[in-house]
Amino acid sequence: MNKGPDGKNTSGRGQRDLTVRVKSARGRTASSTRWLQRQLNDPYVKRAQNEGYRGRAAFKIMEVDDKFRFLVPGARVVDLGCAPGGWIQVAVPRINALEEKKGKAVGTILGIDLQEVEPIPGATIHQLDFMDEGADEQVKEWLGGSADVVMSDMAASSSGHKQTDHLRIISLCEAAAYLAFDVLEEGGTFVSKVLAGGAEGELQKLLKQRFAKVANVKPPSSRADSSEKFVVASGFRG
Numbered sequence: 135m136n137k138g139p140d141g142k143n144t145s146g147r148g149q150r151d152l153t154v155r156v157k158s159a160r161g162r163t164a165s166s167t168r169w170l171q172r173q174l175n176d177p178y179v180k181r182a183q184n185e186g187y188r189g190r191a192a193f194k195i196m197e198v199d200d201k202f203r204f205l206v207p208g209a210r211v212v213d214l215g216c217a218p219g220g221w222i223q224v225a226v227p228r229i230n231a232l233e234e235k236k237g238k239a240v241g242t243i244l245g246i247d248l249q250e251v252e253p254i255p256g257a258t259i260h261q262l263d264f265m266d267e268g269a270d271e272q273v274k275e276w277l278g279g280s281a282d283v284v285m286s287d288m289a290a291s292s293s294g295h296k297q298t299d300h301l302r303i304i305s306l307c308e309a310a311a312y313l314a315f316d317v318l319e320e321g322g323t324f325v326s327k328v329l330a331g332g333a334e335g336e337l338q339k340l341l342k343q344r345f346a347k348v349a350n351v352k353p354p355s356s357r358a359d360s361s362e363k364f365v366v367a368s369g370f371r372g
């Protein structure tokens with residue numbers, strides 16, 4: 135029987151597959167009508183609702199971790215850009231942050247976001263702009279030691295200009311990588327969302343110098359029409 139992160143039975147819920155059509159409404163732009171229609175018909179949005187996850191992003195980290203296995207019992211994790219909390223919901227049971235699996239090491243997770251996040255049992259969450267001066271020092275203070283995993287799903291809201299969005303996401307990813315260099319334990323893992331192309335090459339070069347392996351993955355739940363992918367750098371050299 136399947137259980138969601140809230141512990142409720144999720145089997146058999148929401149099995150019907152009906153395509154929802156959205157009528158254009160006064161005051162709604164064509165692009166927001168398209169967004170709403172896509173959202174209402176997205177199988178991962180439905181799955182997230184049925185299984186109790188706060189967003190479809192939860193499936194991305196689930197799929198990436200199923201392949202690379204870095205969210206292990208006892209892991210100390212930093213999650214940058216964690217709102218509304220889907221990645222944390224996935225990580226808490228995997229790292230055993232609630233001490234549910236007796237005899238297994240107990241993990242910790244520190245989440246950071248610009249936005250306020252509803253508390254999640256087993257996680258410590260702070261509201262902070264990670265691009266503010268001194269933010270990385272603040273995160274290190276909250277962390278109070280080293281980490282095994284630094285993961286980032288940070289993304290600025292879309293400007294509508296592809297190149298600008300690309301540069302913004304790469305600079306968020308770079309800032310996350312520099313925190314990783316400072317706090318990761320030798321052998322640790324860095325996972326970050328990136329947008330393919332352009333400035334991404336420099337970042338990949340930097341990661342290859344500091345990690346034994348750098349892989350790029352596009353999990354099935356990442357929309358095919360988006361240039362989003364995830365870089366997984368493992369075996370931090372220290």
Ligand SMILES: C[S@@+](CC[C@H](N)C(=O)[O-])C[C@H]1O[C@@H](n2cnc3c(N)ncnc32)[C@H](O)[C@@H]1O
Nearest residue numbers: 191215217218219220221248263264287288289
């Ligand atoms: C795609 S969402 C993350 C979804 C999250 N992984 C989940 O599973 O719920 C991207 C997040 O990055 C956050 N973000 C963007 N820029 C940031 C910054 N400078 N500092 C902290 N968080 C930031 C946004 O507020 C947003 O909540």
